[in-house]
Amino acid sequence: MELAVFFAAAVVAVATGVVAVAHRNPVVNVMSLVVTFFCVAVCYALLAAPFLAAAQILVYAGAILVLFLFVVMLLNAPLAESDQPRKLQRIFGLAAAALVGLGGAALAVVAIPGAGEPVAEGTAAAIGRLLVGPHLLAFELVSVLLLAALVGAMVLVKRKA
Amino acid sequence: MWAELAITAAKLLAVATVLLTCVPIMVWVERRGAAFIQDRLGPNRVGPMGLLQPVIDAVKLFFKEDLTPGGVNPILYTLAPMVSMFVALVTFIVIPFSADAGVEVFGVPLKGIHVAPDLGVGVLYLLAISSLGVYGIVLAGWSSNNKYSLLGGLRSSAQLLSYELSLTMSVLGVILVSGTLNLQEVIARQGPEIWKWHAVTQPIGFIVFLVAAFAETNRLPFDLAEAETELVAGYHVEYSSMRFASFFMSEYINIVTISALTVTLFLGGWQVPWLTATLSGWPLVLVSAGAFAAKVAFLLWLFVWVRWSLPRFRYDQLMQLGWKGLLPLAALNLLIVGVAMGQGWL
Amino acid sequence: MSVPTTHFVTLAAVLFAVGAGGVLLRRSGISTLLGIELMLNAVNLTLVAFARQHGDLHGQVFVFFIMAVAAAEVAVGLALLVAIFRHQQSIDVDRLNVLRW
Numbered sequence: 209m210e211l212a213v214f215f216a217a218a219v220v221a222v223a224t225g226v227v228a229v230a231h232r233n234p235v236v237n238v239m240s241l242v243v244t245f246f247c248v249a250v251c252y253a254l255l256a257a258p259f260l261a262a263a264q265i266l267v268y269a270g271a272i273l274v275l276f277l278f279v280v281m282l283l284n285a286p287l288a289e290s291d292q293p294r295k296l297q298r299i300f301g302l303a304a305a306a307l308v309g310l311g312g313a314a315l316a317v318v319a320i321p322g323a324g325e326p327v328a329e330g331t332a333a334a335i336g337r338l339l340v341g342p343h344l345l346a347f348e349l350v351s352v353l354l355l356a357a358l359v360g361a362m363v364l365v366k367r368k369a
Numbered sequence: 370m371w372a373e374l375a376i377t378a379a380k381l382l383a384v385a386t387v388l389l390t391c392v393p394i395m396v397w398v399e400r401r402g403a404a405f406i407q408d409r410l411g412p413n414r415v416g417p418m419g420l421l422q423p424v425i426d427a428v429k430l431f432f433k434e435d436l437t438p439g440g441v442n443p444i445l446y447t448l449a450p451m452v453s454m455f456v457a458l459v460t461f462i463v464i465p466f467s468a469d470a471g472v473e474v475f476g477v478p479l480k481g482i483h484v485a486p487d488l489g490v491g492v493l494y495l496l497a498i499s500s501l502g503v504y505g506i507v508l509a510g511w512s513s514n515n516k517y518s519l520l521g522g523l524r525s526s527a528q529l530l531s532y533e534l535s536l537t538m539s540v541l542g543v544i545l546v547s548g549t550l551n552l553q554e555v556i557a558r559q560g561p562e563i564w565k566w567h568a569v570t571q572p573i574g575f576i577v578f579l580v581a582a583f584a585e586t587n588r589l590p591f592d593l594a595e596a597e598t599e600l601v602a603g604y605h606v607e608y609s610s611m612r613f614a615s616f617f618m619s620e621y622i623n624i625v626t627i628s629a630l631t632v633t634l635f636l637g638g639w640q641v642p643w644l645t646a647t648l649s650g651w652p653l654v655l656v657s658a659g660a661f662a663a664k665v666a667f668l669l670w671l672f673v674w675v676r677w678s679l680p681r682f683r684y685d686q687l688m689q690l691g692w693k694g695l696l697p698l699a700a701l702n703l704l705i706v707g708v709a710m711g712q713g714w715l
Numbered sequence: 716m717s718v719p720t721t722h723f724v725t726l727a728a729v730l731f732a733v734g735a736g737g738v739l740l741r742r743s744g745i746s747t748l749l750g751i752e753l754m755l756n757a758v759n760l761t762l763v764a765f766a767r768q769h770g771d772l773h774g775q776v777f778v779f780f781i782m783a784v785a786a787a788e789v790a791v792g793l794a795l796l797v798a799i800f801r802h803q804q805s806i807d808v809d810r811l812n813v814l815r816w
Contacts, residue, residue, distance in 0.1 A: 210717040218726045225730055225753055229737025234745050235445065235511065241749055242504070244730075248756050251726070254718060255767045257775050262493035264759075267782050270500030272752065272789050274507070274530065279793045280745060281511055281523070283800050301739030309732025316724035326770020330763075331489050332550050338776045350783045357787030364794035 214254055221247035234280045238273055245269045257330035372477045380484045384461050392621045393423035399673050406677040430617075433610040438514060441607070445512035450608065450615035453505030457622035460498045463491040464629045465553045467639050467658035470650055482658055483553060491552040492544060495630065496537055499585065502623070503529050506604050509616070513607035521603025524684055525587060525594035531691040532584035532591075538699035539578040542706040543567050543634045556638030561646045566637040573702040575635045577695050582627045584691065587620065589676040593684050628668035629661075636664055723764035731757035744796045744806040748789065755785050 221244050228241040245268045252261040328334075339347050397412075397420060404411025412419030437446060462484040469481035480486040488494060503526045510522015544550060546567065547558040559566045568575040584591040595603040605616045632638060639645065639657035648656055682690065730753055737750025759778045766774025800806055 214718045214722060218722070221726065222729055222733065225733040228753065229733060229741065229746060229750055233442075234743065235442070235508075237746065237749055239445070239448070239504075239508070241752065244753065245756065248730075248760055251723060251760055252763055255723065255763050257763050257767070257778075258488070258490045259493065260759075260763060260775055260778055262490045262497045263779065263782060265497035266493065266500055267786055268752070268756070270497060270503070271530075272786055274500075274503050274526070275789060275793060276745065276749070277504075277507055278523070278526075279797060281507070281519070283745075283797065283806060298740055302736065304739060305732045305736035308735055309729050312728025312731060313725045316721050316728055320721050320724060320768075327767055328770040328772050330766070330772055330775045332493070334772055335776055335779065338772055339779070342773075343776055343780075346780060350780055354783060354787050357790045361790045361794035364791070364798050 210254055213250065217247040217250040217254075220244075221251075235277065238276045238280060241276075242269050242273050245273070256327050259330050259332045259335050372475055376474060376477055376479065377484060380482060381462070383482070384466070384484055385458065388458065388461060388622055388625060389618075391625050392618050393427065395621045395624070395669060395673075396423040396426060398669065399676075402670070402673040403677045406674070427614070430610055430614045435610040435612070438607050440514040442512045442514075445508045447612075449505050449509035449512060450612045450619070451505075452508065453502065453619035454615050454622075456498055456502045456505065457619040457626065460495055460626045461629070463488055463494055463552055464626075464633055465556060465638060466661050467654045468645060469553060470648075470653040470657075472651055472654060479654070481553065481654065486553060488551070490550045492540060492550045492555070492634075496533075496540070499626075500533060505616075505619070509608070510604040513604070515607050518604050518606055521594045521606070525604055528584060528587075528591065528594060528684075528687060528691070531688060532581045532695070535577055535691065535695035535699045536581040536585060538696070538703060539574040539581065540634060542571050542574040542699075542702050545703070545706050545710065546570070552633050552638075556633060556640065559637045559640070561637070561640045561642050563637070563642055566635065568635040571635075571702060571706060573698055573705065577699045577702060578631060578635065580690075580695060582631060583672070583675065584687070586623045586627055586672075588624065588672055590679045590682050591687055593681055593687060596681060624669065624672055625665065628665045628672070631668055632661060632664045720764045720768045724761055727757040727760040727764070730754075730760070742807050742809050744799065744808050747808060748792050748796070751792075752785065752789065755781060 224240040224243040224247070228237045228244060231237050231240070245264060249261040249264040249269075252258075252264060400422065401411040401419060412422040415421045415425050437443065464483070465486070466482040469479075469483070469486065472479050485491075506529070507522050507526045510518045510520075510525070513519070513522075543555065547555040549555065549558070563569065583589075587595055589596075595605065605613055608616060639661040641656065641660045645653060645657055645660070734750045734753030734757060737753065738747050739750075741747065741750070759781055762774045762778050762781075766772060766778075796806060799811065803810060
């Protein structure tokens with residue numbers, strides 16, 4: 209049953225991922241990426257990471273992609289007639305992407321040992337304990353980073369008065 | 370496993386039916402309530418006390434011409450109301466409607482009228498799904514090929530995003546005290562006594578949550594982006610017939626959801642001061658469900674009452690209130706809760 | 716463990732390839748950023764899959780940090796894109812060659 213859910217989520221994720229990077233209309237790109245992120249959240253739920261699944265929807269689908277959508281609508285950039293690079297670059301790009309994909313998949317099939325048992329439920333409490341325990345410094349640094357990004361983004365789009 | 374699936378499906382069906390019946394009742398309450406507040410009678414010709422008015426409204430909407438304006442993006446135009454409805458309906462699975470009295474149905478524990486009782490991250494799921502509500506509005510505004518729609522859609526979504534922060538921070542205070550994200554346990558943690566409910570122990574958080582709830586559901590005094598007199602009804606101006614009905618219904622279902630969430634987090638959920646501590650079994654399930662319904666009904670009336678009593682905020686006043694008023698208040702609430710927990714008062 | 720780790724890592728590899736294709740094969744700045752987000756998600760999925768396999772939650776904490784950093788990066792990246800658009804009225808990254816020799 210979980211296998212069926214996984215295959216459904218995987219197929220939808222790859223299909224919408226391809227639409228997200230290939231379609232001309234940027235709004236359609238962003239909306240199909242929302243569906244991709246949803247499928248990834250389903251995969252997290254299957255992997256005993258419920259907190260991350262909810263956080264994925266909250267942060268990625270609910271905030272980051274909304275920001276993307278705002279910028280797409282703000283810029284309203286004309287759909288480029290020739291949005292693609294020159295032929296040689298396209299060939300090399302496709303080859304590199306295919307190499308990465310096939311290589312990763314091959315490694316996954318060959319090099320990962322068989323199914324063990326350890327699962328470790330990723331509840332909010334467990335992750336919280338790790339965040340304020342071993343990873344406290346990283347936690348505080350990330351908050352400073354977010355502040356820096358906030359100020360930086362505001363400075364970058366400020367018009368000269 | 371099949372028995373559990375059947376029970377979950379039955380609970381889902383029951384909750385969805387109750388939700389969808391709430392919409393016409395809310396429409397009636399809104400129109401009669403508005404009339405009484407404005408010292409007139411309201412609909413009283415269609416059926417006794419105008420009770421059939423929402424039914425007739427639904428029939429009217431159904432028979433209106435379902436047109437698609439020229440120049441719209443057809444996929445996104447059709448998708449927007451569906452996204453709004455989906456988000457509005459799906460949030461309900463984590464709200465506990467009644468006590469988990471240990472009753473069993475066909476040998477499977479019922480775990481209260483609660484569709485997803487074992488979801489450990491209940492509150493987070495709810496916040497995550499409500500943050501997806503922005504998409505319906507933004508897509509509706511953009512795909513309608515209409516300046517006023519776009520302006521209304523962008524304003525409304527900026528409003529939703531801003532107040533979502535204050536909403537989340539006020540919920541954080543409650544989570545801090547309860548120590549869990551599971552809503553059934555949050556209710557249990559607020560004992561049956563009224564002075565232990567979070568509305569009393571964290572009044573600032575409660576006020577912030579209530580104001581943010583009004584803003585999140587696009588209700589007066591924060592409905593600038595969709596009022597008929599401003600921006601020509603904003604993001605849903607180009608929608609008619611069943612698509613408009615879809616937006617309309619999703620707005621009312623959002624109101625019911627937020628009221629249910631307020632009751633669960635701040636007003637003790639299904640608890641009644643002496644009754645729910647002493648009953649058990651099926652009577653407890655029924656009494657607690659009734660108490661929950663009564664509390665939600667009171668909050669729904671509050672939404673209608675405020676709508677017809679207060680004037681509308683201007684957009685810049687709205688954004689200033691959200692960022693410079695509510696967010697610092699919510700942070701202050703968090704600080705107070707932290708200090709109180711440290712001192713052992715909470 | 717009903718769904719083996721291999722399946723998840725394969726899915727992650729395919730998503731990473733799709734994201735990399737998006738970055739390499741499109742000229743629009745927004746498509747580049749979308750491809751980057753997809754690649755980050757693929758990496759997150761790998762980390763969570765391995766965290767489950769080893770029963771160690773540090774993988775999930777790392778994913779949490781990656782989400783936060785990705786949010787910061789998207790904010791700054793989009794701000795840059797808006798600034799670029801104001802300057803050259805297009806988001807074609809191939810036209811950003813003013814500093815070239």
